Amino acid sequence: MEVNSNKILIPLAIILAGALIAGNFYYVNKSKTSKESLASSQETAQKALDYINENLLPEGVTSSLIDVVEESGLYKFRLKIGEKEYPSYVTKDGKILFPEEGINLEEKLATTTPTEEPKKLTCQDIKKSDKPLLEAFVVSQCPYGLQMQRILNEIVKNIPSSAENMKVRYIGQIAGDKITSMHGDEEAQENLKQICIREEQGDKYWKYIDCHIKKGEVESCLTTAGINKAILDACLSDNSKGLKYAKEDFDLQTKYQISGSPTLVINDTLFEEFDNSTNQCLWEFGCRNAEAVKSLICCGFNQQPEFCSQKLTEEQATVGFSENYSSGSSTSGGGCE
Numbered sequence: 001m002e003v004n005s006n007k008i009l010i011p012l013a014i015i016l017a018g019a020l021i022a023g024n025f026y027y028v029n030k031s032k033t034s035k036e037s038l039a040s041s042q043e044t045a046q047k048a049l050d051y052i053n054e055n056l057l058p059e060g061v062t063s064s065l066i067d068v069v070e071e072s073g074l075y076k077f078r079l080k081i082g083e084k085e086y087p088s089y090v091t092k093d094g095k096i097l098f099p100e101e102g103i104n105l106e107e108k109l110a111t112t113t114p115t116e117e118p119k120k121l122t123c124q125d126i127k128k129s130d131k132p133l134l135e136a137f138v139v140s141q142c143p144y145g146l147q148m149q150r151i152l153n154e155i156v157k158n159i160p161s162s163a164e165n166m167k168v169r170y171i172g173q174i175a176g177d178k179i180t181s182m183h184g185d186e187e188a189q190e191n192l193k194q195i196c197i198r199e200e201q202g203d204k205y206w207k208y209i210d211c212h213i214k215k216g217e218v219e220s221c222l223t224t225a226g227i228n229k230a231i232l233d234a235c236l237s238d239n240s241k242g243l244k245y246a247k248e249d250f251d252l253q254t255k256y257q258i259s260g261s262p263t264l265v266i267n268d269t270l271f272e273e274f275d276n277s278t279n280q281c282l283w284e285f286g287c288r289n290a291e292a293v294k295s296l297i298c299c300g301f302n303q304q305p306e307f308c309s310q311k312l313t314e315e316q317a318t319v320g321f322s323e324n325y326s327s328g329s330s331t332s333g334g335g336c337e
Contacts, residue, residue, distance in 0.1 A: 132300030142336035196235035274333030
């Protein structure tokens, strides 16, 4: 008769391993045996084998003994069922059967190495300059891009002179005679509009952003910010002009290999804000709040100006369009790609 050892392995392993885990061991010989008269290894192993055949295997199936050796004060024997071999142990007095392989307590078990916490960005890690520049790459309808614009706008409102040390740049591509963006043409055109305002009416850029990040309105915000619409329309309609400004941003996007909004570059060096696997902030001074980004800018100075000592809010900025700077709840990292 052909023996299906796979079917036998399952009940045998379950019965033996279950007994071992529960702390109950099979008594191979329940009769009293003198401690002074230990049976031979072959006899003891055969006694264990008989017990297995009589009590643990299905009717008509038997195991055979391959060999037996003494190991660590026990008898280790190998039995065969069908085509498979199984190692087991039995005490020298033939009373207790230990199924399967034992565990060597002198060998260290393989352990999972704890994941090291990523190194935090410190002020010392940032390249210094007499006039540092923070470049924030965003797209105008990305909720997290709006969050970063809100943070930068908050800094400018409290420290107007800091505007000289930051520049919002835009992510996209040029296809033929128009720009494209990750969220479609409407976003691409708003990107170009903000680029033109930044380049040709820079003193009104943050006024426009301060209005636009609230509800995403355009025409009313152009009026509120005092934008010269004739100058803006000329920039938007003159492809060689508007696209030239956009291309400068897109070339830098390629240089720094930027794909997500927002991405921050300080003094020509890109610093990731969050660890991709844990979503943990990688800056020692925090992430996504005005104080943290101000600190990033200040760390880029050879000699920090007075405004660096001015404390700004550490509340997390609101994501997306909102009337309020902060919703009062903490926000983890996020971006648009």
